[in-house]
Amino acid sequence: MVSPFSAPTASPAPAPTPASPNEPTRTTYLLVDGENIDATLGMNVLNRRPNPEERPRWDRITKFASKVWGSDVVPLFFLNATSGQMPMSFVQALLAMGYRPIPLAAKGDEKVVDLGIQRTLEAIAGRDGDVLLASHDGDFLPQVERLLADHGRRVGLLAFREFVNGQLTSLTEDGLEIFDLEGDVDAFTSPLPRVRIIPIDEFDPLRYL
8 A cells, every 4th residue: 555654845825714703713623544545546546656746735635624614624634553653754744734643553453544533523423513534435434424414514525536435425415525635625736647527617728738
């Protein structure tokens, strides 16, 4: 499996949309399944291990999370630390960008990052706040369904649209919002070699000339 552990660099992004003065500022919990995002990028989009400059700009993702719903953001980045080692340069870069790295260790062959995210989604269900989940993984389906059952809560997915689990995609009928990491979030510094359905409003012919 490819790794997301390359130290990202900062980049400018649009300023967050301020909350209405008549409304209390809500919190958006941003949960990043870095392994899933990086594996999908490597195996499905590039068909090889991504180079550092081809990986997502994680700072752009937090800025998008703040801007999209005009909320304060709590960014959580889940890491598999079962080996007993942490990629310290990457962890330090995440801390510098305001992320809270969550390095988890498994006792056996558990999918430790998935378990950590599932438990966090379940904990969020018991409090106020919106959720943005960066992953394509259908293992989070029950937790996402529960969050969507609270109709005052906004729930979104950050992913490559064409690789999102089909059951998750079907939840758009229940209010799930799916934001494309490249087209909506602008998380990459150069175009990716994707063949995907492009909404005409997003079509930029200059990218193909």
